[in-house]
Amino acid sequence: MEWSDALARGGAAEFDGEAEKNGMMPLRRATARLLSCEVENVCVGSSATELLCSVAWAVSPPKGSNIVSTKASFPSTVYPWTRVADANGAEVRLADYNSGLYTEPDDILSLIDQDTVVVTVSHVEFSSGQRYDLRRLANAAHSVGAILVVDATQSMGMVPIDAPNSGADVIVSSGYKWLRGTYGAAVGYISPSVCSDMYPGLLGFRSHDDIWDLRAERMTLPEDASRFEYTTIHFGAALGLARAIDEICDFGTQEVWEHDLKLADLVIEGANRLGLNIVSPMSERERSAIVSLRMPAGVSSEIISRRLQEEHSILVTSRAGLLRVSPHMDNTPEEVEMLIQALNTLLS
Numbered sequence: 001m002e003w004s005d006a007l008a009r010g011g012a013a014e015f016d017g018e019a020e021k022n023g024m025m026p027l028r029r030a031t032a033r034l035l036s037c038e039v040e041n042v043c044v045g046s047s048a049t050e051l052l053c054s055v056a057w058a059v060s061p062p063k064g065s066n067i068v069s070t071k072a073s074f075p076s077t078v079y080p081w082t083r084v085a086d087a088n089g090a091e092v093r094l095a096d097y098n099s100g101l102y103t104e105p106d107d108i109l110s111l112i113d114q115d116t117v118v119v120t121v122s123h124v125e126f127s128s129g130q131r132y133d134l135r136r137l138a139n140a141a142h143s144v145g146a147i148l149v150v151d152a153t154q155s156m157g158m159v160p161i162d163a164p165n166s167g168a169d170v171i172v173s174s175g176y177k178w179l180r181g182t183y184g185a186a187v188g189y190i191s192p193s194v195c196s197d198m199y200p201g202l203l204g205f206r207s208h209d210d211i212w213d214l215r216a217e218r219m220t221l222p223e224d225a226s227r228f229e230y231t232t233i234h235f236g237a238a239l240g241l242a243r244a245i246d247e248i249c250d251f252g253t254q255e256v257w258e259h260d261l262k263l264a265d266l267v268i269e270g271a272n273r274l275g276l277n278i279v280s281p282m283s284e285r286e287r288s289a290i291v292s293l294r295m296p297a298g299v300s301s302e303i304i305s306r307r308l309q310e311e312h313s314i315l316v317t318s319r320a321g322l323l324r325v326s327p328h329m330d331n332t333p334e335e336v337e338m339l340i341q342a343l344n345t346l347l348s
Contacts (some may be wrong), residue, residue: 003236015235017212023235024226026242031187033249034156035163035171040224041195043188046233048153048174049076050202051188054228055149055170056080057201061117063089068111068119068146070095070103074126077151081120090117100279101128101292101320108132109140116146123155123171127320129280129290131159138167147194153177156187157245158260158289158328160253163189170194178328179248181241184234190225204230248329256329260289263327263336267291270340274347279322292322296347304346312342 006014015023024044032039045051057080061067067081071094078092085092095107103125112119119141124131138148147169152161156171157178163171171189175181190198199221205211207230209222221227248256268291271278277294281287295301302318309315316339317324327336 027238030242030245034245037163043225043228045186048172048186051172053080054200054202056084058198061090065115065117066091068093072097072103072125073122077122112140116144120149123150123152124288126154128292129288131286131288134166134168175241180244182237184237185241200228202230206230264289264291266336267325291325
């Protein structure tokens with residue numbers, strides 16, 4: 001808001017060329033802190049989809065190769081690769097899920113072969129909250145010379161992520177979910193083992209290593225992940241997201257994770273009292289703080305979601321016919337109990 005007010009007052013007067021050149025750095029530093037990596041491994045974009053599109057064209061899987069993902073993935077995790085596959089003659093392979101929207105990890109691994117170039121997944125599935133073991137997927141991908149690309153929009157800020165030790169080659173996340181930012185800013189991690197080999201699919205004046213050397217006849221990409229930063233974005237969104245991520249880090253990523261899981265346990269306990277079916281995985285290695293509930297027969301999760309917001313000021317979402325509850329660090333046990341009581345009222 002401070003940045004937006006300054007822009008309204010004087011346009012570029014308070015945000016000059018030097019400020020614009022360094023405008024991404026607060027968010028890059030905060031993200032590096034969050035992911036336990038170097039600032040050089042982090043880039044900033046306007047959305048996770050934008051970053052994935054640029055990465056997809058940078059990798060550009062060739063004719064006869066394949067990309068492995070899941071049918072349960074958020075569409076933007078897969079669509080950029082579908083576009084590149086259509087252009088190049090590559091194949092997209094998607095592991096299926098069962099009636100509970102659960103994807104068996106072995107089904108993903110079974111699709112990987114010597115022609116696989118990319119394995120790409122959502123770290124946590126948006127509909128069910130299922131969480132994947134990134135190291136296991138990375139090992140399988142790397143064993144055939146493929147890379148692992150992760151959409152962490154539904155995990156980053158909730159699940160602690162040690163990017164260098166995760167095995168992932170690329171991790172992206174939008175800022176407006178668990179990171180508690182707003183629309184218009186996203187972050188990416190590019191492993192130094194693959195960064196220098198990637199020629200971004202999206203280029204602009206920021207792509208040059210000296211952005212104010214405005215000559216069209218040359219372009220030298222930065223050596224680090226900032227090569228994926230190519231244009232002007234909403235710097236206010238980026239600066240705000242940096243503050244939000246720093247707050248998560250100050251609270252402690254492990255502490256946030258434990259807090260969120262305790263609240264998720266309370267959601268599960270309350271749902272059990274109401275006799276609701278819990279679709280989300282319960283095992284420690286696959287769960288997250290997303291708890292997806294199946295409503296009783298004949299009851300619409302979309303209607304319940306809308307009534308919870310309109311009549312009780314409680315925000316949850318309807319996804320894939322399920323009621324998705326996502327308690328986070330700003331929530332309290334008392335608020336979870338408010339949700340359970342409100343559900344009891346609506347369902348009875």
